[in-house]
Amino acid sequence: MLQPFHLHEPATVDEASGILRRLGDEARIYAGGTELLLAMKQGLLRYPHLVNIKRIPLEGISFDETAGRLRIGATTTHRAVERSEVVGGRFPMLASMERHLANVRVRAVGTIGGNLSFAEPHSDLASVLLLYNATATIGGGSGRRTAGIPDLVVDAYTTTLAADELLIEVEVPALPRGAGAAYRKFAFFERPSVGVGAVLVPSAAGDTVEEARVAVGCVGPAPRRVADAETALKGAPLRGTAFERATAEAAAAVRRACDPVDDLYGSAEYKRHLAGVFTQRALVAARDHVAAGGSG
């Protein structure tokens, strides 16, 4: 049962920031509400004030072709990202992840900014943005600043956003030409218990891995890139037993790094095993994507 709260509807980032500064812990930003209202209904969180930021023009998707950068405003819904032509064409891993996020109702209401700011550990979005080396633009407080995803989402339900700051947009650089990318997850119902993504950038000759990116999320408190897995893949051939060996090594690195927790979705041991399996599947899918021409 939701408890009564006072509603604030600022029209600008500065106005929102001022309200948040004044009310401190008494207030929380409200956008789609798909995470926040759930937690408030269950009595896990209680805020006497909600600050609805949907009157601030923070919604929209644009792509700068020259810079190769996608911008997604904080109050853009998952549905808008899922159905965006430019996202589908240039960022197919992001589009595919969005198509499979939660359910169609959550996607119609839930926002990109809310997902990142709430930092629910089972978020697919943060893992995928990590793979694109995305950055977040943060406003309010003492002015604008940018932060990489690892410097924004730091722990379960924990970000580096100050009390009077809010997310403005995320900027997503396109992957290098020819890159293959894939995200694989394992989920009961809505919340994935394991999510692993991989990006493989082929060399100029197209037969080896120039750059590899591997991220694992949902298993532990916050998603993370796995440097040991990326090192194991760098320079590896894209096919044959050498590729299989490199993916096995990468999977072992992800199993070591993934920091799983026991919960109702599975034991830590089980999730660790799955993280390895899904690493190999994501890598094979990314490799196949390279073979099919790649990019995104």
Added chain:
Amino acid sequence: MIRPAGAAEIGDASVETVAIEAEINRRRVRAAVPTHRTLLDFLRDGLSLTAAKRACDVQVCGACTVLVDGLPVSACTYLAFEINGKTVETCEGLARDGALHPIQQAFVDAGALQCGYCTPGMIMITKALLADHPRPSVQQIKDYLHGNLCRCTGYKKILDAVLAAAETE
């Protein structure tokens, strides 16, 4: 004009209300809703529109699915004040002049319900699906309906009903 019931709280000075005006099932509705009132409570208790059901209450099961400006939402976790200036459709608004909507008729013809509790949500999500994909593939149907649970587990006939509705709509 429908005047919602259950306005007792509105006199309570500690409860903040928002004045809203919306179109619900083709009728204008004006109301002062408490900020924390969910759309599901507003529809069921305020307007006696009880097609949308409360089941999981955590936007997983789809029994409370209604359309807001054509998009499906979980009314259980959606604040009523958000419908201000918008259009809301519930299962009650589908039939016209005593004739069932083609989706409703398809569910009846296919026998796509057992206890019926999930059915209004299934029908509304089907309406959203057919608006996005008038000729959906089986995979597209599954993508939209996987967030709507039937505890009687009669999914096969629901799938048949959606396919039939796509033919007749």
